[in-house]
Amino acid sequence: MRNGKEKSSRRAFIKTTSAGVTSVALAATVAASAGPEASAAEPRKARCDGLPLAVTPACSGHETPAAIEGPLFKPDSPERSDLITPGIRGVRLDLGGVVHDTACKPLPGTLIEFWQCDQNGDYDTSGFSLRGHQYTNSRGAFRLRTIIPRDYWGRWGQRAPHIHTQVQSPGGPVLITQLYFPDDTEAYGRDFAALNAADRLLNRACTIRLTATPENTRYTGTFDFVLKTTA
Template identity: 30%
Template sequence: MTHHDTSSIGRRGLLATLGAATLAAASSRPAEAAAPGLPLTAQTTEGPYYLDVAQVRRDITEGLQGVPLDVRFTVCDAAGKPLPGLRVDIWHCDAQGRYSGFPAQGDDRSGAFEGKTFLRGSQFTGRDGTAAFATVYPGWYAGRTTHIHMKVFKGARAVLTSQFFLPDALSEFLYTQVPLYQRSRVRDTLNSVDGIALRAGDTVLGAVREERQRYVATLALVVDPAADPVVDRPPRPGAMPPPQGTQGAKGAPGMPAMGVGGRPVHPRALEGAARIRALVPPRTTG
C-alpha cells in the first residue's frame, strides 16, 4: 500500500495553532460508551453513492494514495453494551472528491470509475463491539463538507445509516498543504454550513488524534439493534434527469446542486476572517 508521507508537513503546528479542541468531540469517544442512556447515533441520508461491494476487508485503499487514516468504530446499544457480530460498511470519496463505482466524478465530471471498488468495504464487530478500517483521509466535492459514510447491519437489516464528519481545521490544512489534495478552487462547504451535518448533530462528530505516520478517527455508533428505520436513498447519479430551470436548483441529498445543462453549481466559499472563525470555533470558558 502506498500512502502520501505526511511526516514533514507540520501537522503538530496545525493542531496547536488552529485549535486542537476541534479535533475531539467528547460525545464520540468510545471510552465513554459505558455511560448509561447514550443518545442514538443520528440517522442521515444514505446519499447516492452507496454500493454493497461484498468485500469484508480492513484495508479499503486498494493501494490508493492519500494521507493515512484509521477509522475505528465502537458499536453499542444505548446502555453502552457492546454489540458483536454486526456488519459495518464504510465508503467515502478519494483525495479529489471522487467515488468508486460511478461515472461523472470530479470537478469536471470526467472521471469514470464504474467497476472500481476503492474506499469501500465491510467489517464485522468483534466481541467488544469494535470494527476498524485502514483508509486515506477523504477529499471533498462541491456542496458537501468532509465526511465518511457508514452503515450498520444486523443480518440483512440496516439498523443505522449515517455519515460522520471530520474536523474542519485539519481538513483545511491537508487540502491546502498536501499536493495530492490541492485543487484549483477553495473548498466551498464547511461543517458549520453543511445541511446534513447540522441536522445530524454531535453524535456524528468524529474524534481525531495523531499517531505515528497516520491519523486515527474514532466514533461510538450507538444503535438500537431492534430498529428498522426507513433509509433515505436518493436516486443514483444518472437515474434522474438534470434539474431544469434556474442555476442553483437543489440536487439529491449528498450530491452537489446542478444548474443549467446539468453542470454542478459551486456554493460561495467563506473567505478571510469569516472562514477562520468557521474553521476554529471560539473556545468556551467555565
Template identity: 40%
Template sequence: MARSKAAGGGEGLHGPMSRRRLIGAGALIVPAVVLGGVSLRPGRARAATPACDDGDAPTPAQTAGPYFTPGSPLKADFTGDAAGEGAMIQVRGQVLDRACRPVGGALLDIWHAAPDGRYDNRGFRMRGHQFTDEHGRYALATLRPGLYPGRTRHIHLRAQAPGGPVLTTQLYFPGEPGNDRDFLYRDSLLMAADGADGFRFDLVIAAAAG
C-alpha cells in the first residue's frame, strides 16, 4: 500500500488518564492530519489514497526534533493561536492498525511552526492533542506552517493506540520546492491535497500487543 506508515516508539501515552504521562490525552476529533501515499513532486498530480492492505507496515517514524513539549492542551483548532498571520488549512485522516481496522480513541499530539516559521517553546501556540473518534478519524484546523530554516514545510505528530507503542513522525506538504532538499523528507510521509485548503493523511500504527 502506498499510504504513509509509521513505526512505533517505546513510550506509553495511554494508561491512567494523566495528560503529562501521555503524549497528549485528548479530545474527540476535529479536522486533522493524514493520508499517506504515493509520491508527489511539484508538477505531478497525486493519486487517490490507495486502499489499506491487511498486514500493511506501519507509518515510518521520524525524529521529534528539539521542539516537542509534553502536556499540550486538548485542542484540534490552532487557528486562533496566530490569528490573521497565515492561510487557514484543514488536515484530516484516519488512524488504522496493521490489519486495516480503524483505531478509535487513538491519542494524537500535533505541533508545528507558526506562520512566521517559529516554534513556541514556552507555551502552546500551534500545539495540541486530540483523540480519534470511533471510526479512527481525526481532523485539525490550523494555519499553514511557516518555513523553519534548513527544513521544508512540515507538521510533527505523535500517535498511540490505546495501550500501544508511541509513533513519532512528520508529515510533508505536496508541491513544496524544499522537499527535494530536505534530508528528512520521505515520499511515504507526503500528505495528499484534499480540496482547496485541505490535506489528508492516513496513519498505520501498531496496536496494543495481545
C-alpha cells in the first residue's frame, strides 16, 4: 500500500460501490447492450484490422461506459499487477492501457481494481486469487498480467467472459465497468461469439483489443479508459 492519504482514497473508493450505484449501472448497461485445468485452442493470428467488436479508441473523450459491480467484489485486495498465482492455469493475458480524462489528458495515480473468475469459471471468495489493485504511472499507464476468464452461470444467467474493474482518479468519482473479449477469441474451447451475443449485460464498447503472440499460446491486449474527474 502507499501512504495514508492513498489508503483513505481507496477506502472512499470501496465505500462508493453501494447498491444505489449498482442499480443505476445495471439500468445503464442493459440499455446500452445489444449470458479441471484449461487448455487453449490455438488463438488466431494478430488482429490488425476489422475487429468484430467495437473497441474503445485510444482517447475518444467519451467516458468509458459503466456496468454493474456484481456480488463478488472484495475490498482490501493486494496491490499488485500480476494476478497469476499457483493453481491458475488459464490462457495467459498481458493487458495494458492508459487512463485519460474526458479532455484526453493522461491521469497518473489512478486507482484500478481488477477481479475475475478463473479458467473454470470460479471466483475466489475466500482469498484473493485473480484479484488486485494498482495505480497508473506518471504517464497514466497500467499493466496487468492475468488470464482470459471463462464464462459462468450467475445471478443474471450465463455471463460471457469478462474482467471486472473499478477505476478512480485521485479525488474523482468511481467508474465501475466490465471488460469483454472479441467474438473470435479462442480459449477453453468456448464459443465467444455465442457467449457475447447471449449476455444481456455485455457492452461492446468495452471490448479489449487482442493480439495473439507468435507462439499462439497467449494473448496481449489493450484497453484505454476515459474517466470523468468531477462528479
